[in-house]
Amino acid sequence: MAKLDIELFPCRSDNFGVLIHDPETGATASIDAPEEQPILDALKRRGWTLTHILTTHHHTDHVDANLALKTRYEATIIGPENEAKKIPGIDMTIGDGGDFEFAGHKVHVFETPGHTAGHICFYFPDDKLLFSADTLFALGCGRLFEGTPAQMWASLQKLMALPDDTVVYFGHEYTLSNARFAVTVDPHNAALKSRAAEIEALRARGAFTAPTTLGLEKTTNPFLRPHDAAIRAHLHMDNASDAEVFAEIRKRKDNF
Ligand code: ZN
Numbered sequence: 001m002a003k004l005d006i007e008l009f010p011c012r013s014d015n016f017g018v019l020i021h022d023p024e025t026g027a028t029a030s031i032d033a034p035e036e037q038p039i040l041d042a043l044k045r046r047g048w049t050l051t052h053i054l055t056t057h058h059h060t061d062h063v064d065a066n067l068a069l070k071t072r073y074e075a076t077i078i079g080p081e082n083e084a085k086k087i088p089g090i091d092m093t094i095g096d097g098g099d100f101e102f103a104g105h106k107v108h109v110f111e112t113p114g115h116t117a118g119h120i121c122f123y124f125p126d127d128k129l130l131f132s133a134d135t136l137f138a139l140g141c142g143r144l145f146e147g148t149p150a151q152m153w154a155s156l157q158k159l160m161a162l163p164d165d166t167v168v169y170f171g172h173e174y175t176l177s178n179a180r181f182a183v184t185v186d187p188h189n190a191a192l193k194s195r196a197a198e199i200e201a202l203r204a205r206g207a208f209t210a211p212t213t214l215g216l217e218k219t220t221n222p223f224l225r226p227h228d229a230a231i232r233a234h235l236h237m238d239n240a241s242d243a244e245v246f247a248e249i250r251k252r253k254d255n256f
């Protein structure tokens with residue numbers, strides 16, 4: 001099994017486009033399809049032909065180019081079972097715990113409700129890759145449009161069970177504002193402080209903050225740390241449940 005090649009590029013105002021390519025078979029998947037032209041440009045730059053679209057959820061900024069790309073390439077669209085009716089051009093649905101193969105690479109699906117009711121994340125265990133879209137961001141998590149804090153916390157816990165060296169590609173370049181918020185709830189975390197400084201520098205020169213790793217998120221992302229004693233003390237929530245602390249952090253971020 002060959003290593004997957006990955007092309008990361010900006011789409012729309014703050015979405016990431018991601019292409020994954022298997023050099024042995026030529027299979028190429030777009031993780032979501034935020035915008036047609038940048039995806040066409042990326043395919044051309046690498047000399048790849050689109051064969052699949054892996055859709056994470058129904059929001060327009062993730063499915064806008066589905067039909068145009070499907071028409072142009074006859075790409076197969078694989079997407080979430082629990083919001084399949086809202087995914088333009090969907091060919092194959094998959095739900096929680098579902099497995100399939102992309103060019104011989106194992107893919108495992110986690111349903112992660114919270115941002116939307118049927119949001120899914122794609123995990124490639126042999127490649128140690130996770131595509132978390134709008135569930136888990138660098139130093140953040142998705143807004144709760146269709147779910148409760150308890151649901152989102154349960155979803156994030158599924159992802160937290162994966163190995164620390166899992167490389168995570170996420171849906172939006174929100175990392176700078178996430179970092180500025182994170183230090184307000186976890187002000188004494190040295191690893192977070194140094195990461196926040198790095199992110200300021202990266203964004204000042206226009207570099208991407210993706211990908212990240214699960215290990216780095218576990219030590220610095222407050223949304224994965226509601227059990228942390230220092231965060232709990234800072235929020236005066238020593239005796240609350242993890243889900244309650246998570247809900248408080250999410251609420252503060254909504255008002256940040
Ligand atoms: Zn979304």
Ligand code: FE
Nearest residue numbers: 059061134171
């Ligand atoms: Fe989005």
